[in-house]
Amino acid sequence: MDSLNDLIAYLEIEQDDKVLDLGCGAGGIAEYISDETGAHVTGLDNAASAIDVAMDRSGNKRDRLTFVQGDMNALEFPEHSFDQVISLDTIYWVADIDEALASIVRLIKPGGRLGIFIANTPQMDDSPSACEPRGTWVAKSLTKMGLDFDAHDYTESFLLFWPKMKEVVMDLYDDFVAEGNEVIFDSFMLDADEDYLPAAEAGKLRRYLYIVNAPDDLE
Numbered sequence: 129m130d131s132l133n134d135l136i137a138y139l140e141i142e143q144d145d146k147v148l149d150l151g152c153g154a155g156g157i158a159e160y161i162s163d164e165t166g167a168h169v170t171g172l173d174n175a176a177s178a179i180d181v182a183m184d185r186s187g188n189k190r191d192r193l194t195f196v197q198g199d200m201n202a203l204e205f206p207e208h209s210f211d212q213v214i215s216l217d218t219i220y221w222v223a224d225i226d227e228a229l230a231s232i233v234r235l236i237k238p239g240g241r242l243g244i245f246i247a248n249t250p251q252m253d254d255s256p257s258a259c260e261p262r263g264t265w266v267a268k269s270l271t272k273m274g275l276d277f278d279a280h281d282y283t284e285s286f287l288l289f290w291p292k293m294k295e296v297v298m299d300l301y302d303d304f305v306a307e308g309n310e311v312i313f314d315s316f317m318l319d320a321d322e323d324y325l326p327a328a329e330a331g332k333l334r335r336y337l338y339i340v341n342a343p344d345d346l347e
């Protein structure tokens with residue numbers, strides 16, 4: 129929650145701002161941001177079931193919350209339609225990071241901002257500089273595009289998160305099975321055991337929030 133509140137502050141999200149949440153899942157974060165700020169948040173996700181859940185849950189807030197099924201790789205919103213765009217642990221799924229960032233930035237009004245949370249592991253980027261805030265694959269692409277951005281380091285809290293996550297998921301094993309969701313249990317365990325925990329142990333796990341200032345002029 130601290131990192132979400134930081135995100136709201138860094139992006140300066142205010143009442144009646146228009147925010148796009150790329151890869152919103154079931155929309156809990158979009159709803160939180162809208163509840164906290166009064167902003168109009170559009171959540172986009174390619175999972176129809178997630179969009180259905182988000183729509184059902186937020187029906188009484190339709191004046192400031194909407195959810196659409198769509199692909200981050202084929203964004204169809206008009207240029208300059210949002211004050212802020214957020215991508216929270218979703219940028220991993222773009223087909224081409226340079227192209228994706230260019231099309232995302234086009235959606236933002238001049239003076240608006242983009243917030244990107246990523247966890248960087250050797251699996252994602254094994255280059256020696258990838259541990260540095262300005263050395264990750266996302267930072268390199270932002271730099272290449274000449275975009276002005278700040279990087280905020282959330283590694284310390286993230287290192288505490290994954291062992292705790294694994295413990296909680298294991299405690300809930302029977303519930304996952306009872307719900308027929310063992311596949312989700314397996315996916316959490318795989319992430320923990322094969323990705324995040326070994327990367328943390330090797331001192332290579334990083335978590336960054338990039339705050340990007342949309343340019344005044346787009347080429």
Ligand SMILES: C[S@@+](CC[C@H](N)C(=O)[O-])C[C@H]1O[C@@H](n2cnc3c(N)ncnc32)[C@H](O)[C@@H]1O
Binds near residue numbers: 151173175200221
């Ligand atoms: C790790 S979850 C993050 C969800 C949410 N942003 C959060 O922080 O809790 C990744 C989300 O991205 C969505 N996603 C993956 N590829 C996508 C794509 N090409 N277009 C839109 N959404 C996508 C998934 O369906 C999933 O809901």
